[in-house]
Amino acid sequence: MNADSDKPGSEMRLAQPSRARAAIRRERGLPYLLVAPAVAVLLALSIYPLVYLVKVAFQTGSGDAVRWTFANFERLASDGFFLTALWHTLVYAATALTFEFLLGLGLALLLDRSIRGRAVFRAILLIPMMLPSVVVGVVWRLMLNPTSGAINGTLQGAGMNTDRLTWTASTALALPSVIAVDVWQWTPFMFLVLLAGLQAIPQEPYEAALIDGSSAWQTFRHVTLPLLRPAILIALLLRTMDLFRVFDQIFILTQGGPGNATETVSLYVYRTAFRFSDFGYAAAMSFVLLAMTNVVSLIYIRLLQRQEPA
Amino acid sequence: MKRDVGETRRRRHTGTPRHPIKVGRAGYAVRYAGRYGVLGLAVVVTLAPVYWMITMSLKSEVDQFAVPPRWFGFSPTLAHYYDAFFARSFGGYLLTSVIAAGLSTGCAIVVGTLAAYGLTRLTMPAKLGRRLSVWILSTRMFPPIVTAVPLFLMVQGIGLLDSVASLVIVYTAFNLPFVVWMMRGFFQEVPREMEEAAMVDGDSRLGALWRVVLPLVTPGLAATAVFCLIISWNEFLMALVLTQTDAAMTLPVGIAGRVTQYEIKWGVMSAAGVVAMVPILAFAMSVQRYLVRGLSMGAVKG
Numbered sequence: 243m244n245a246d247s248d249k250p251g252s253e254m255r256l257a258q259p260s261r262a263r264a265a266i267r268r269e270r271g272l273p274y275l276l277v278a279p280a281v282a283v284l285l286a287l288s289i290y291p292l293v294y295l296v297k298v299a300f301q302t303g304s305g306d307a308v309r310w311t312f313a314n315f316e317r318l319a320s321d322g323f324f325l326t327a328l329w330h331t332l333v334y335a336a337t338a339l340t341f342e343f344l345l346g347l348g349l350a351l352l353l354d355r356s357i358r359g360r361a362v363f364r365a366i367l368l369i370p371m372m373l374p375s376v377v378v379g380v381v382w383r384l385m386l387n388p389t390s391g392a393i394n395g396t397l398q399g400a401g402m403n404t405d406r407l408t409w410t411a412s413t414a415l416a417l418p419s420v421i422a423v424d425v426w427q428w429t430p431f432m433f434l435v436l437l438a439g440l441q442a443i444p445q446e447p448y449e450a451a452l453i454d455g456s457s458a459w460q461t462f463r464h465v466t467l468p469l470l471r472p473a474i475l476i477a478l479l480l481r482t483m484d485l486f487r488v489f490d491q492i493f494i495l496t497q498g499g500p501g502n503a504t505e506t507v508s509l510y511v512y513r514t515a516f517r518f519s520d521f522g523y524a525a526a527m528s529f530v531l532l533a534m535t536n537v538v539s540l541i542y543i544r545l546l547q548r549q550e551p552a
Numbered sequence: 553m554k555r556d557v558g559e560t561r562r563r564r565h566t567g568t569p570r571h572p573i574k575v576g577r578a579g580y581a582v583r584y585a586g587r588y589g590v591l592g593l594a595v596v597v598t599l600a601p602v603y604w605m606i607t608m609s610l611k612s613e614v615d616q617f618a619v620p621p622r623w624f625g626f627s628p629t630l631a632h633y634y635d636a637f638f639a640r641s642f643g644g645y646l647l648t649s650v651i652a653a654g655l656s657t658g659c660a661i662v663v664g665t666l667a668a669y670g671l672t673r674l675t676m677p678a679k680l681g682r683r684l685s686v687w688i689l690s691t692r693m694f695p696p697i698v699t700a701v702p703l704f705l706m707v708q709g710i711g712l713l714d715s716v717a718s719l720v721i722v723y724t725a726f727n728l729p730f731v732v733w734m735m736r737g738f739f740q741e742v743p744r745e746m747e748e749a750a751m752v753d754g755d756s757r758l759g760a761l762w763r764v765v766l767p768l769v770t771p772g773l774a775a776t777a778v779f780c781l782i783i784s785w786n787e788f789l790m791a792l793v794l795t796q797t798d799a800a801m802t803l804p805v806g807i808a809g810r811v812t813q814y815e816i817k818w819g820v821m822s823a824a825g826v827v828a829m830v831p832i833l834a835f836a837m838s839v840q841r842y843l844v845r846g847l848s849m850g851a852v853k854g
Contacts, residue, residue, distance in 0.1 A: 272757060276670030277684060279663045280728055287725035288691035291702035298702065349594060352587060365840065366595050369602065371847075372836040374786040376804035377825045380811060381601045384608055384818060392604050392621045399620030426597070431847060438844040476848055487695035490788045490804075494811055508697040508789075515701045516793060528698040535695055 292532075299525035314526035324527060326502060327510040330417065334506060335485035338424040342481060343474075345425065346432025353433075354440040364437070371430040379494025382423045386410050386495075410496050416503040420492050427491070428484070432477050439473025440466070472546065479542035486535050507531050602829075609633065609822035616818055632819035633827075641798045642824050645806035649828075651716055652791075652802055653784035656723030661777050663724070664731025669761055671732070672739040673747075685736065692729035700793050707794055714796045722790050727780040734779070734846065738772035739765070775842035778835045785832060803828045 302311050318324050349367065353360055370378065385392050386409040394404040409419045447469065451461045467474075489508040492498065498505035498513070505513075507527060515524035607626065608616055615626040636642040667688075671681050703722060704713075712718040746768070747760035755763065766773070788804040795801045801809070807824050810816065839846065 273670040273674035276666045276674070280667035280688065280732060281684070283663060283725050283728055284688060284691050287703070287722065288694065288699065291699045291706065292694070294702035294706065295698065298705070349591075352591060357587065363591055363595065365837065367598055368836070368840075368843065369598055369833065372782065372832055373602070374788070374804055374828050374832060376786075376788050376807050377605075377829050380807060380821055380825045381605045383811065384605060384822065385601050390617045392623075395619055395621035396623075426601070430598075434844055435848060480848060483693060483695070487697060489697060493788075493792075494808055508695065511697050511701070512789075512793075515704070521701055521705065524701050528695075528701055531695055532698045535693065539693060 295525050295528060298522055299529050302522065314523050315529075317523065318526055318530065323502060323505070324507075324510060327505045327507045328530075330504065331486060331488070331506040331508075333417065334421055334424070334488060335482060337421050338428070338485055339478065339481055341421075341425045342429045342432045343478065345429045346434075346477070347436050349429070349433045350436035350440055353437055364434075368430045368434060370427045371434075373427070375427070375490035376494055378423065378427050379491045382426075382491070383410075383495055386419060410504075411500065413500055413503045416496055416500060420495055420504050423491055423495065424485070424488065428481065431481065435473055435477040435480075436470065439470045439477075442473075443469045475542055475546050479539060479546075482538055482542070483535055486531065486538070605822045605825055605829075608818055609826045611819065613819065632817075632823040635817075636820045636823045637827070640820065641801075642803070642806055642820075642827070644798055645801050645803045645824075646827065648716055648719075648800060649785060649803040652719040652723060653781050655720045656727060656784050657777055657780040659720070659724040660727035660731050660780055661773070664728050664776075665735050665773065667728075668732045668735035668739055669765070672736050673744070674757075685732070688729045688732050692726075696726075696789050700789060703790070704793050713794065714800045716800055718794050719791060719800070719802065722794065723784040723787065726787070726790075727783060730783070730846075731776055731780065734772065734776040735769070737845065738769040738776075742768050772842070775839045775846065778839045779842075779846045782832055782835055785828075 299314055300310050300312070301308055302313060353363060357363075373381075388394055388404070388408040388411050391409070393409075394407055397404050397407070408415060410416050443466065447465045448461065451465050456464070487508055488506055489512065492504055492506060492509060493512075496504045498509040508531070511524045511527045511531070514520050514527065604623075607623070609632050610628040610630070611622070611626050612629050612631070615622050618626075637646065671685055707713050707718045707722075712721075742765055747755075747757075747764050750760040750764045751757065786804070787802075788808065791802045791805045792808065795805055798806075803824065807821060807828065810821055810824075836843070
């Protein structure tokens with residue numbers, strides 16, 4: 243095939259439509275053949291594990307003595323560690339989401355205009371979210387170390403008393419510290435998606451608002467926000483699902499400690515399964531996490547669909 | 553959100569002020585300075601921690617723990633890099649990371665691209681095509697920790713625990729929905745007439761895909777592959793769960809294993825961190841154009 247063959251080809255199509263149609267008829271089975279490997283891989287490595295998870299979570303005993311039970315779930319309901327981990331996960335997700343959204347929206351609005359060096363600013367601001375989360379954990383362990391870290395060191399250099407700023411080492415400050423690290427890493431994601439959303443808004447509504455003499459706030463409230471709604475919802479949806487599963491940075495920064503001050507559901511699942519080898523109990527917890535994720539994503543998807551007809 | 557690109561661009565270049573703000577020249581200068589002030593602060597907050605890690609990887613131990621901390625002005629040394637990658641086992645972790653990320657990306661790209669083509673182009677009952685696409689996407693939404701327990705037990709069952717092969721398999725499945733959705737978007741942008749014309753000229757369907765369609769979506773395909781590489785390279789939880797010895801550990805797991813020990817060699821850690829970070833940053837910059845699309849699995853076209 244050479245490059246200029248498509249022109250005569252399209253002429254031929256007009257002349258001989260039956261040939262193309264015959265070719266298409268011949269390939270009835272082809273789409274299924276093309277999709278089959280992907281479906282097989284996903285069935286084996288995404289769907290089967292879920293079935294397996296249910297099995298592990300609801301079954302006790304082995305061999306002939308296997309029976310179905312809710313024992314793991316009953317245990318969950320009265321497990322203080324689990325309830326604390328659940329609470330931490332919710333606090334973590336809600337706080338981080340709020341800050342990431344507000345900061346991301348602010349930065350997106352700042353860069354959604356003709357400003358010199360916009361491309362450079364955008365590129366730099368995106369760096370944290372591209373980093374491996376383990377590296378982010380290492381970076382911030384270096385920064386936050388109460389005695390030898392750069393933050394306290396710099397503050398001391400400026401003459402401040404940092405005795406109380408123990409960051410991840412203290413029960414009170416550990417959770418806010420890991421949340422702050424999440425905000426550092428993931429605000430760029432909000433910023434990026436919201437900026438793309440802003441840039442897709444046409445100019446006309448703004449011109450109309452200008453002619454009507456509406457204030458900057460009115461324009462933002464009644465033009466920008468409604469038109470940005472789909473982008474906002476998608477950004478929030480993807481972020482929420484990621485926040486519910488947070489694991490990596492906390493694992494590096496605190497391992498869930500001190501005590502269980504920063505333990506989230508993911509970390510507790512990990513500890514239960516891979517430290518204590520209690521797979522049934524860990525599976526039951528995973529099940530709860532999965533249900534949470536699904537409920538939240540369904541809510542967002544409903545909200546998104548409500549938007550569409552308008 | 554589906555707007556004509558040309559139109560959007562045009563607005564960008566006119567640079568019309570979006571808000572009817574009536575301010576004097578002085579007010580304008582203040583706003584201008586304020587805007588750059590905020591952006592400058594954001595840049596410093598973004599870069600300072602990364603810069604600090606880089607300096608830590610280059611400092612001798614005396615400089616590392618100097619009080620007040622030495623942000624500038626220290627005598628750089630490459631000793632930590634040598635220590636990490638030659639004296640310790642980080643060289644091996646690095647190799648494992650490259651193999652796991654490379655092979656899983658290759659597999660996911662081949663399987664995923666074919667599936668995406670089948671889903672967008674071929675005569676399949678329309679509803680089935682949509683349902684399959686949504687189902688494929690939904691498999692990506694499970695929190696990894698949820699599949700970690702069953703996958704660990706499965707991998708253990710087939711005796712692949714603590715092997716690079718298990719990582720390649722798991723990452724392929726991990727990246728597959730992503731590839732399908734990204735490539736679906738790119739295929740939809742190629743007009744059907746292109747390959748129909750080639751087929752009239754006697755090409756088979758797969759021949760048309762190979763010779764006509766793939767060249768047109770090459771940039772998208774490359775971007776998708778780069779995203780897969782980034783995702784696999786950065787992945788931590790599955791690698792942590794599935795590997796136990798130096799032979800199969802990836803770079804993130806190797807780093808994590810050292811961090812959680814009591815005496816932490818900060819120089820070695822930082823050197824390993826820098827090496828884990830640099831290729832990712834280079835890759836990320838190369839796919840900036842597709843970043844929005846990639847990160848939202850095609851939900852937002854930026």
